Amino acid sequence: MINKLVSEIKKKNAPIVVGLDPMLNYVPKHIQEKAFAQHGETLEGAAEAIWQFNKAIVDATYDLIPAVKPQIAMYEQFGIPGLVSYKKTIDYCKEKGLVVIGDIKRGDIGSTSAAYAVGHLGKVQVGSKSYAGFDEDFATVNPYLGSDGVKPFIDVCKEEKKGIFVLVKTSNPSSGEFQDKEVEGRPLYELVGEMVSKWGEDCMGDDYSYVGCVVGATYPEMGKVLRKLMPKTYILVPGYGAQGGTAKDLKPYFNEDGLGAIVNSSRGIIAAYKQDAYSKFGEENFADASREAVINMKNDINSIF
């Protein structure tokens, strides 16, 4: 799957991923009203609204982008109906040929991580049959519990030719409280980065490992250090746009070959129609605004090479 991700990035000339993180207040009124007319103001109604919103954005952008990153929390907040929309979104994006990165940030002790890995990337055995529960292509993983919490994901990735992105340095303001603490002469995130690199050695695609990492766009100096530390590791970079990261901050995350990183934007794309720059589209044409925002993001990021 890392080979597919890299080849789609090259083909579409777009090292970007659209974060499908639909807050209900991003969803235009006409879509909400239609969903509520069918299901009432219920969890089912909200779930239908975010699914229709996603579908329209995917339809308007899938030919331009290699991948999407649905943030499961935004669906989980609507309980079971929300998770049904999460699964619909995954399936629809895969039909459209997109690589799906499930932003699930799971991580637990060994046997429990194995259950998450099976549920999201693998297949679970039920009697004589086996089934994929969610079936993302990649998942994000939290490393706080150490190797035996991460390895079950890697085992499933090996079987299924899928991949993970391990949190190393996150984009939020307080990420430094623990991640930046000095450990054995370097910050904790570097130690985690070294481990990611080590885990990834045994998991190589053609040029890059399918054990990737997450490093926020908001910390470019750290991105530079981590890039050198992990030359074969794909870096998923959140925090561009709405969170404050700019294109010029992103260069250090890439290798000389223009590969090695994939930059996420969520709000900046899916709620583009709410920005002044895209107001000409109007709320009805929100998906066209998202398409233009994707084109602009692609040009912005490609300008650094």
Next chain:
Amino acid sequence: MINKLVSEIKKKNAPIVVGLDPMLNYVPKHIQEKAFAQHGETLEGAAEAIWQFNKAIVDATYDLIPAVKPQIAMYEQFGIPGLVSYKKTIDYCKEKGLVVIGDIKRGDIGSTSAAYAVGHLGKVQVGSKSYAGFDEDFATVNPYLGSDGVKPFIDVCKEEKKGIFVLVKTSNPSSGEFQDKEVEGRPLYELVGEMVSKWGEDCMGDDYSYVGCVVGATYPEMGKVLRKLMPKTYILVPGYGAQGGTAKDLKPYFNEDGLGAIVNSSRGIIAAYKQDAYSKFGEENFADASREAVINMKNDINSIF
């Protein structure tokens, strides 16, 4: 909710929690066969089997225990149908008067953590209405992203009178890889413990904070240090029994008042019928075996006081 947890622990004289972590191979054949007869060997069939298994164990033990801790990964591995059984389990346990600790180990950047918090402990707004998605009483939270990933949970807890347990030192063998690293002259888990204690100061129930923590039974020396560091913090202690923690290891986790900790056992209770010690019950009477295992665990733990 921390007051309810403490009062139920006192009333039932049982500082224990039963981990409802149903692997399909724990579920007796007769339950699996009945579920598969209804739904086939499908995700729905597996989900029905684990739900019926849980229900029987809850029916056989609820009068003895203050709380249950369903591990969401064990449900999530069966996709949407599995999560439907997770929700059924939560609702049923609450009907039975049990405190429900959702072992979800979520944690993300601010707005995303807020979505998890709303989905699991709070209510989400849909138009003019609001709904609880999963509605656990407590949730476990991963601290790797720092304060702004944890605070959204605390905010919801304040509104809803609920609580969290933040991972400080986990029970698994490789937990030390990052958690034990020396940071500013002490291990990282102590720093996290200090932060938990600080977050909890502003969140006091009658005697204990509703911001608790997780410290594995497998590291009693660390439990001792953390107990002193966080006198008002309830400690959720996994790792007793199957993972190797014994009653004598547990004393340091408690305060002088015999409170301050709640010890989890999962496999040791729910799959008791598979152990030699409980083989007299037979597979058909698995729930009676679980009841005896609860009584034995309660006596074992109370023997340390």
